Amino acid sequence: MNRVNTVTLPAIEAEIAYDVDVAVVGGGAAGIAAAIAAVRNGARTLIIEQRGFFGGMGTVSLVPAFCPFTDHEKPVIRGIGLELLLEMKRRFKSDYRARFEKRLDWVPIDPEILKRVYDDTVLASGSAVLFHTSVTQILRNENSRRIEGLVIHNKSGTSVVRCGYVIDATGDGYIAALAGAPFQKGGDDGELQPGTMCYLLTNVDRIRFEEYLKESGDTDQIPLAVSKAQENGDLPHGRKEVSGFAWVADYLVGVNFGHVFGIDGTNAEDLTRGAIDGRKLVEIQVQFLSKYVPGFEKAHVVATGEQIGIRETRRIVGDYVLTQDDFLEMRSFEDDIGRNSYFIDIHLATSKSKMEIKHLPPGKSHGVPYRSLLPVSLDNVWVAGRSASSDRVVQGSLRVMPNCFAMGQAAGTAAAMAASKGGSNRDVDIPALQKTLIDQGAWLGEDVQARVNGSRAD
Numbered sequence: 001m002n003r004v005n006t007v008t009l010p011a012i013e014a015e016i017a018y019d020v021d022v023a024v025v026g027g028g029a030a031g032i033a034a035a036i037a038a039v040r041n042g043a044r045t046l047i048i049e050q051r052g053f054f055g056g057m058g059t060v061s062l063v064p065a066f067c068p069f070t071d072h073e074k075p076v077i078r079g080i081g082l083e084l085l086l087e088m089k090r091r092f093k094s095d096y097r098a099r100f101e102k103r104l105d106w107v108p109i110d111p112e113i114l115k116r117v118y119d120d121t122v123l124a125s126g127s128a129v130l131f132h133t134s135v136t137q138i139l140r141n142e143n144s145r146r147i148e149g150l151v152i153h154n155k156s157g158t159s160v161v162r163c164g165y166v167i168d169a170t171g172d173g174y175i176a177a178l179a180g181a182p183f184q185k186g187g188d189d190g191e192l193q194p195g196t197m198c199y200l201l202t203n204v205d206r207i208r209f210e211e212y213l214k215e216s217g218d219t220d221q222i223p224l225a226v227s228k229a230q231e232n233g234d235l236p237h238g239r240k241e242v243s244g245f246a247w248v249a250d251y252l253v254g255v256n257f258g259h260v261f262g263i264d265g266t267n268a269e270d271l272t273r274g275a276i277d278g279r280k281l282v283e284i285q286v287q288f289l290s291k292y293v294p295g296f297e298k299a300h301v302v303a304t305g306e307q308i309g310i311r312e313t314r315r316i317v318g319d320y321v322l323t324q325d326d327f328l329e330m331r332s333f334e335d336d337i338g339r340n341s342y343f344i345d346i347h348l349a350t351s352k353s354k355m356e357i358k359h360l361p362p363g364k365s366h367g368v369p370y371r372s373l374l375p376v377s378l379d380n381v382w383v384a385g386r387s388a389s390s391d392r393v394v395q396g397s398l399r400v401m402p403n404c405f406a407m408g409q410a411a412g413t414a415a416a417m418a419a420s421k422g423g424s425n426r427d428v429d430i431p432a433l434q435k436t437l438i439d440q441g442a443w444l445g446e447d448v449q450a451r452v453n454g455s456r457a458d
């Protein structure tokens with residue numbers, strides 16, 4: 001459908017509903033950590049989320065597991081992210097708690113437990129919370145490099161949040177883009193990683209499934225069963241295996257399987273098609289699983305994602321743009337606020353292209369500089385999470401939830417420091433920020449840890 005006409009909307013008088021030091025937009029991994037960090041460091045903080053719960057992709061889109069918190073030797077993501085992971089595990093039923101007691105990598109997400117963990121932890125921090133609320137506009141004086149306020153829309157109507165500082169944790173760099181900040185999106189031809197409709201199945205049998213794997217020689221991504229079904233026309237061609245099963249209980253499994261192509265997560269029509277085509281694909285996949293895979297004979301869909309899972313949209317152009325070379329050379333930066341050791345995981349943009357996967361050696365990581373959170377044209381905004389400043393290849397790695405927690409914690413801490421002194425996001429004292437992050441549990445790599453702790457690089 002072509003949009004040919006425009007109208008000018010009437011100006012409205014809006015109530016200033018909130019006046020805060022730090023407004024966090026988006027309640028995914030980055031936003032939750034940002035809000036908790038900002039309030040723990042003394043800022044009056046409000047977090048705004050368009051859904052009725054926290055978690056972003058991990059709960060909205062049922063992404064079924066947390067990517068590794070470790071570099072295969074030690075945890076590299078610590079601080080608030082690790083605290084939240086441990087609390088989710090603590091609330092697992094006892095058998096699963098025991099199963100995952102020692103694991104920090106690929107821990108399955110029980111979405112309802114996770115929502116409660118996020119509610120409790122954010123509320124305990126003292127941050128104000130506004131669910132069912134979208135930020136639709138920003139307030140800014142012409143040519144100013146600062147956002148003065150956010151226009152929000154919810155059941156109460158349209159109102160304004162006045163704020164000193166903003167953390168854009170929308171996953172789409174939406175607030176920075178509204179403020180005209182430059183960004184990049186996708187590859188050279190605008191291609192984007194595909195979306196995936198994740199889902200939860202019950203009435204499945206983990207023990208029987210594992211027996212099948214042993215007997216058949218299939219691996220836990222069941223490539224043998226998938227290719228057989230593709231040959232028989234029971235599954236569409238494309239991805240040759242399931243991306244991942246995450247068993248939340250012996251009878252309940254989260255599934256990340258298959259792709260929907262050509263979905264731009266910043267376009268409402270594309271998201272609509274993604275939802276419809278994604279659910280259609282799930283129906284086909286469940287028929288396949290029940291026919292071909294022992295343990296899934298009676299599988300029953302509990303839920304599909306409320307939104308198709310989106311892997312990439314905008315990448316904001318920051319004061320520093322992390323590059324593939326930085327990743328491969330495992331570079332550190334003076335202003336590191338986190339470390340990333342997750343592999344580059346770029347899912348094919350079309351059903352014919354190949355997956356790109358690049359791993360760092362065990363025990364290795366690269367730095368994430370503070371400057372990669374700062375949109376070049378804005379002085380009181382941080383972009384944390386999936387849209388932080390990097391090239392497309394690094395985004396394929398940096399985007400995962402543990403990293404988003406680390407970036408969020410850094411942005412929230414920096415915003416609180418800025419709020420206490422005034423000034424811009426670029427005036428934040430980097431050694432003081434690094435010290436605060438480390439004191440509050442974050443891990444910034446051996447060099448920064450040693451510098452901050454004297455010689456102790458724990």
Ligand SMILES: Cc1cc2nc3c(=O)[nH]c(=O)nc-3n(C[C@H](O)[C@H](O)[C@H](O)COP(=O)(O)OP(=O)(O)OC[C@H]3O[C@@H](n4cnc5c(N)ncnc54)[C@H](O)[C@@H]3O)c2cc1C
Pocket residue numbers: 025026027028029030031048049050051054055056057058060061063064065066067068133134135136169170171174195196197198256308309310311384385386387399400401402404
């Ligand atoms: C299919 C798939 C599988 C994945 N697998 C894994 C995995 O196994 N492990 C892993 O760790 N990561 C995985 N990821 C990546 C990871 O889930 C995301 O990259 C990560 O959740 C991004 O976090 P975020 O906080 O930046 O954004 P999001 O999680 O997208 O959160 C952004 C939040 O902002 C809210 N929001 C957006 N705009 C507005 C607005 N205008 N007003 C109010 N609220 C707004 C949204 O509702 C959302 O809750 C996967 C992603 C996908 C799509």
